[in-house]
Amino acid sequence: MNRLTITYPDDWHLHVRDESALVHTVFDASQRFARAIIMPNLKPPIITTQQALAYRNRILSVLPKDRIFQPLMTLYLTDNTTAEEIIRAKDSGYIYGVKLYPAGVTTNSDSGVANLAKLYPIFEILQRKTLPLLLHGETADLNIDIFDREKIFIERNLIPILHDFPELKVVLEHISTQEAVEFIQATSSNIAATITPHHLLLNRNAMLLGGIQPHHYCLPVLKREKHRQALITAATSGNPKFFLGTDSAPHSKSNKESACGCAGIYNSHAALEIYTEIFEAADSLNKLEGFTSFYGPDFYELPRNQAKITLIKSPWKVPETLPFGDQVLIPLQAGLTINWRLEKNQ
Template sequence: MLSLAMWRTRLGKESALRGGTLAVAHAPLASPRRLDGARRSRCPATPTRDAAEAVGDTSGGPERLTFTAPDDWHLHLRDGDVLADVVPHSASQFSRAIVMPNLTPPVTTAKLACEYRARIMAHVPEGSSFEPLMTLYLTDNTPAEEVHRAKEAGFRAFKLYPAGATTNSDSGVTDVRKCFGALKAMEETGTLLLVHGEVVDPKIDIFDRERVFIETVLPTILDNFPNLKVVLEHITTKHAARFVLDGPKNVAASVTPQHMLLNRNALLVGGIKPHFYCLPILKREEHRLAIVEAATSGHPRFFLGTDSAPHADQNKLSACGCAGIYSAPLALPIYAQVFEENGALDRFEGFASVNGAAFYGVPRNERVVELVREDWRVPANYKFGDDVVVPLGAGLKLTWRLRT
C-alpha cells in the first residue's frame, strides 16, 4: 500500500488513486457521483469510494496524541441563523479562533466587532471555553483612531482584503498607500495586519496573483512599517513559503488543510469540482509540496489557520459558484494525518497549538486535548441553515479523531 511520499512520485497517473487515505485527494478525481446522504450535490468534495477506502501505512505509529489545545488562526463563521450550525463545529475542535470580518456589511469598527462577537457567543455550546478573537476589516478610509479603539476593546488584528480579491471584499483596499495612517497606528499599538496576499490586476493571471503581491505590495508595507507584525494568510505558493522562511521575524503565515492536500488537478481534471474551489486558488503540485514542507518543518512562524469558509451547497453549485472550503469539523484530524504521513508528528503540536499563540502574543492554552487513532468517515454534508454545506473530503475515511 502506497505511502504519501511514494504516491507523490506518481501524481497525475490514474493508478495513484490507490494511494493513502489523504493522498488520494491530490489525484484527478473520477467521474462525479452521488454520495449516500448527499441532498443534491452532483460534484461532492470526495474521491471515489474505492480510493476513500484506502488507508495509508501507519503501522508502528502512536495510538493517541496528547497535546496543548489548538487554535484556529483563520476562520469564517458567517452571520445570522447559520451561526447555530457552524459555531459548535469550531468550538468542538479549537480553543480560540481568529474570526474574519468580511460580512455584508463588513466589520469595519470596534463597535461592529463587539456586536458580532456577541452574536457568535450566543451559539457557543454550554460548557465550552471557545473564544472568538475578532478582527476588523481594513478599508482605504480606516482612521488611525479606529485602530486605537479596536486595541482598547481587546481586538488584536485588522484584515487587509485587496478590493475584489475574494468573498465580500468589494469594500477592501484599493491602494495600500491609502492605509498608511492606519498601518502606522497598528505598528505603534502592536496590532497585527492579516493579509489576503493577492493582487487583483486583471492583467495578472489568477495563478500568479500571490507571487506578484509578495514581489510588489508586501515590500511596500514592510519597508514603510518594519515593526508591523504581518500574517500572510492561507499561503499557497513556494514563493510565500520561502518569503516567510527567509524574511523578517515580524512576518508569519497561516496554512490551510486544503492547500496541504490539493493541487489544481483536483479542482479541474475530470470535470470542475466546485467544492474544491477556494481563493487563493489551488496551485501546481510543486507549490503544494513547498507548503507541506514549510508547515511540517517545525519553523515557528508557520501555524494552523483553516480558512474554513462555509457556503450553502446550492451556492457552491451555482453558475457563479462561491469560493470557500468548509473544514472546521475535520481539519484537525486532516492536519494530523498529513503530519504523520510526512514523519512530522513530533512537530504537530508546535504548528497547531504553540506557534500561532506566540506570534500573536497570547498565552498558550492551559488545557490539553487528545487525538486517538480511529477510522471514521467524513459526513457527506452538514446542516447549514435551510440548506447543507459539503465539507472538505466528504465521504473520505480519516484515521484520527479528536476525543471529546
C-alpha cells in the same frame, strides 16, 4: 502511534458567517479549537469596533455551554478606515488584528482596499500599537494570471510595505505557493503565515480533473503539486513563522454549485484530524503541537492554552453533507475516510 494528546489548538483564520449558520459553524470550530481569529468579511463588513463586539456576542450566544472557545475579533480595513477606529479597536481588548482584502480579490471583498498607499497612516498606527495586519495576499490586478497573484502581491505590495514599516506585525494568510514559503522564511520574526488543511491536502488537479469540482474552489486557488509539497515542508519544519489557520469558509451547496460558484472550502468539521493525518504522512507528528498550539499564540503574544485535546487513530467517514443554517453544505473530504478522530466526549 494510535493515540496523540496535545495542547488545545487555536485557529488563526476562521469564517463562521452569521445568523442561523453560526449554530453549526461555531459548534464545529469550538470542538477542536480554544480560540479563533474571526474573519470580518460579512455583508455588510465589520468595519467598526462596535460592530465587532456585537458580532462577538452573537458568536458567544450560540456557543455550547461546555466549550472553552474564545472568538478573537478583527476589523475589515477599507480606504476610509480611521486612526481613531484602530485605536478604539486596540483599546477594546477584544480585537486582535485588522484584515486587509484588496478590493475584489475574494468573497465579500468589494469594500476592500483599492489604494494601499492611502493606508500608510493606518500602517503606522498598527506598527506603533503592535496590532497585527492580516493580509489576503493576492493582487487584484485582473491582468495577472490567477495562479500568480500571490507571488505578484508579495513582490509589488508587501515588500514595499515592510520596507516602510519594518516593525509592523504581519500575517500572510493561507499561503499557497513555494514563493510565499521562501519569502516568509527570509523575513524577520514579525512576519508569519498561516497554512490551511486544504492547501496541504490538495493540488489544483483536485479542482479540475473529471470536470469542475466546485467544492474544491477556494482563493487563493489551489496550485501545482510542487507548491503543495513546499507548504507541507514548511508546516512540518518546526519553524515558528508558520502556524495553523484553517480558512474554513462555508457556503451553501446551492451557492457552490451555481453558474458563479463561491470561493471557499469548509473544513471546521475535521480540520484538526486532517492536519494530523497530513503530519503523520510526513512522519512529523512530533511537530504537530508546535504548528497547531504554540506558534500562533506566541506570535500574537497570547498565553498558550493549558487544556489538552486527544486524538485517536480510528477511521471514520465524513458525511456527504452538513447542515448550514436552513440549507446544507459539502464539507472537505465529503464521503471519504479520515484515519484520525477526536476522542469521545470532547
